[in-house]
C-alpha cells in the first residue's frame with residue numbers, strides 16, 4: 001500500500017508540475033511583427049502572363065521572355081517572399097489585422113491571449129489554457145503523467161480488491177469513473193502522438209478533417225489550402241499550387257516533428273530570418289511533390305486571372 005501511494009503521488013506531482021508549467025510558460029507569441037512580402041512585381045508579371053497554364057508551350061515561352069526585365073526594387077517596409085509560403089486562393093499570404101503582422105511559423109491569432117501564437121495547437125478546455133509552441137512539451141508531460149496515474153490507480157485497485165476480496169459498490173463506481181477518464185485522456189494522448197507523426201498541429205489536423213468532409217460535397221472546398229511558390233525556371237513569376245488534404249507539408253519524420261517544438265523562435269531578430277526559417281519548415285518530400293505538380297501543369301500563375309477565384313466564400 002505504501003509503494004502504491006508513493007508511485008501514485010509521484011505521478012500526481014508530475015501532473016501538477018506539468019500543469020503549472022503550461023500556465024507559467026504560456027503558449028508563446030511571435031517574437032516580432034513580420035513585414036509583408038513584396039509581391040507587386042510578381043502580380044504585374046502574372047497579369048502580363050494571362051490565363052496560360054502551360055509554361056512549356058511556345059506561346060508561354062514567348063510570354064516568359066517578354067516579361068519586364070526591369071530591376072525589381074523592393075518597397076520599404078516589405079521583404080522578399082521566400083521560395084514557398086502558405087497562401088489563400090489568390091496566392092496572398094495570411095495577414096493578422098489585430099497584430100498588424102504576417103502569420104508565419106504556422107501561427108494563429110488567439111482571442112484568449114490576443115496575440116499570434118507560433119505553432120498554435122489548440123485551446124484545451126481540459127487544462128483551461130491555450131497550447132502553443134512554448135508549452136507544448138509541458139502539455140505532453142501533463143497528459144502522459146495523468147494517463148499513467150489513472151491507469152495505475154485503476155489497475156492497482158482492481159488487483160488489490162481482488163486479493164482482499166473487498167470489491168464493494170463504492171470501489172466499483174470509483175473504478176468505472178477512473179476507467180472512463182483513463183479512456184478519454186488516453187484518446188487525447190494518442191491523438192497527440194498521431195498529430196506528431198503527421199507533422200501537424202491539432203488545429204491543422206482538425207482543419208484537414210473539415211476539408212476532407214467538405215470536399216465530398218464540393219471539390220472547391222472553402223477549407224482548401226494553397227502554396228505560393230517561386231517558378232522553377234523563371235524568377236519573374238510565382239505560381240499557386242492547390243494542395244490535397246493528403247499533403248503533409250511539415251512532416252519530416254516523428255522525431256524531427258517532435259524536435260521542431262523545441263526551436264527557440266525568440267532567437268529571430270528580423271522578418272527575413274523568420275521568413276527563411278518558415279521556408280525551411282517545409283519537408284523536402286513536400287517540395288518535391290509541389291515541383292512534380294508544376295511539371296504536370298497543375299498550377300495557376302500568381303497574378304493571372306485564376307480559376308481558383310471560383311472558390312466560394
Ligand SMILES: [Zn+2]
Nearest residue numbers: 096099109116
Ligand atoms: Zn495576431
